[in-house]
Amino acid sequence: MSQMTITCPNCRNNFAAPVEQILDVGRDPSAKVRFLAGQVNRVRCPNCGYQMAVGTPLAYHDPDKQLLLVNIPMELNLKLDEQERIIGTMTRAITDSLPPEKRKGYLFNPRRTFTLQGMADTILEFDGLTKEMINERREKLKLVEDMLRTSEEELPKLATENDASLDETFFEMINAAIETAVMNGRRETAEQMLYLRQILLENSSYGKELLEVAARQEAAIERVTQDLNELGDKLTQAKLIDLAISYQDDDEALQAFVGLIRPALDYTFFEKLTERIEGSGRVSKQQALEGLRARLTELTEAVDNQQRAMVQQSAMLLQQIINSPDIEQAVQEALPLIDDLFINVLEATLQDASQRKDAQLALKLQQVYQIISQIMQQSAPPEVQFINELLQTENELETRLLLIERAKEIGPSLLDYMDNLIETLSARGAHDMVARISTLREQAEQVINDGE
Structure with a gap:
């Protein structure tokens, strides 16, 4: 994330805004959804509120698909040698962030796209989407725009009429748009999108399914929490294994179990679970426990991956705040995204800056911490x-x-x-x-x- 000086085409005001020039899905899984939802590098003029897309060189990297795309906007009118220099700089930054064993040949031959739409189409094609499916996604984006312009009274009717289109992909696009709006300080847009999402959840088939799943998950969390509290001081790894076994036929309870006690599911826990499997006797029981172990391993990896992604997002938000010309305003606009994890990232970054004797960075981080503390105390x-x-x-x-x-x-x-x-x-x-x-x-x- 870097800062760019932008001139508002509506009021001619000059202002600094954060822009992304490298989207690395391996480091930030949310980058893909945000880009496909058209929410990357959209900014708002602080003077008149006009919203616009920022034209800037952009690289998109998906290591799992060995895909590296670059786009240099034609409106920048850059000479060929300057374009090559920019592409080389972005490619080196991506390559240097990878361990040596993951630096594959595709990184040295990035694919160029002439438009951002062409970049999006290529990403979707690598996902296995056909032209028809890509066009369907465009229709969903258009539907979101139409719904944002629809009155509150007409929204339920519009949701019912487009029920088949309101699927998982559609809600992913809505969620990405909300997240980006909050990070860019467009609180009014975020609130409008949140309201739209709630209406669509209540008035669409897929939305109602999501609400039902959320209710079941909440009930599962309450049940597992109660089970853990009842153990109290008697909570041991053997008891945890017993609890996990009791949940093996209830995947929602098992997910809640892993989410609540992930730190306790360490190497020793799985070692003792393996001992339990080996001593289980009957083949059928042993196979059931092996299935449980495999599912627990899968869930812990999912929790860890989600945690890493959340840490990365918090780090990006912190970088955006300290790069802002008005740190206090940036903190105020980012408040909906500031949670305990963000505070932990802030404290760790401040400690690292102090140890490296980076006084300028430490001063900015301390300012962020003090502003947040004041806001928390006041509220x-x-x-x-x-x-x-x-x-x-x-x-x-x-x-x-x-x-x-x-x-x-x-x-x-x-x-x-x-x-x-x-x-x-x-x-x-x-x-x-x-x-x-x-x-x-x-x-x-x-x-x-x-x-x-």
């Missing part, structure tokens, strides 16, 4: 805001005065939040902080009870 419940204020107060007398002044007003809910915080920090081993909050809780309880 937190009054109890959490008050606890943070107490923790930031170093003078014991001032802390006591704050408690006397405000703890009674907040009431017993303050004690509940403190209890939850103590439990969370205890699990993390933050003993010093636990001791401090426990002391504050005792003082707060005394103030609150004195008021009764």
Whole structure:
């Protein structure tokens, strides 16, 4: 992701916007869906809100299909030697990111496309799509555009009339468009797309199936969570294997099981499961357990791949924020995508920058962290805001005065939040902080009870 200065054709305002010039599906699986949905390198003018596509050299790489495509927009009017230089630079960047054993011959002979549509068609052809299927996809894109222009009252009717077209591919395109709109700060567009998706989920055959699957998955998660909680302190790898065996005929429960306890499914777990298989006796039982092991391996790999993709997306979002000319605005626009994983990536990147003594990068990362912390504190419940204020107060007398002044007003809910915080920090081993909050809780309880 790099920055490009763009002149808005509507208001002539100059502004910097993030653009992608290399889409590597091996590193970012979502890149393919985003590109095919027409959501790559679409930006919005911060002055007038006009949305436009940015013409820039683009490389698309899919290592699994040994496919490398490049497109140099004709409107850039670049000389042939300049085009070759740009293609060489992008190709080297992709090649250098791969381990030596994966640097195949196709990387040194990229296929050029004259238009982005031609690039999309080639990608789809490598997926085994015929011309008819490609045309069908274009029709789906047009249908999305038509629906966005349709009134709320007419949407259910339009969904019913086009029920056959509202399939998995269609919803993938919708999801990619939403994600890209959020990352580009087009919150209004994202909200419009989210509303459209909800209407289509409720009024299409495939959408209703998705809602039913989501309900079953939620029920499975609740069931597995309850089973794990009932084990409590008795949770051992042997017990986990017993649970996995009990779910072997319920794949949704098995998926929930892997998702909830992935870190526990390590080498030792599979080693003990293998021992269980070898000692199972009957051939039929042994085969069933081998099938379970294969499915668990498949699910753990899927979870790991999804986690890697999510980390990559968080890293890309962080890069986009720190490259923005207005970091605070970039954080505000990216808020819907900022979660615990993003914070973990931010902290790891900040630590790495500090170790490498990259002061300029570390300063930007610290600014991002401080802005997020301020936003979280401002949006937190009054109890959490008050606890943070107490923790930031170093003078014991001032802390006591704050408690006397405000703890009674907040009431017993303050004690509940403190209890939850103590439990969370205890699990993390933050003993010093636990001791401090426990002391504050005792003082707060005394103030609150004195008021009764």
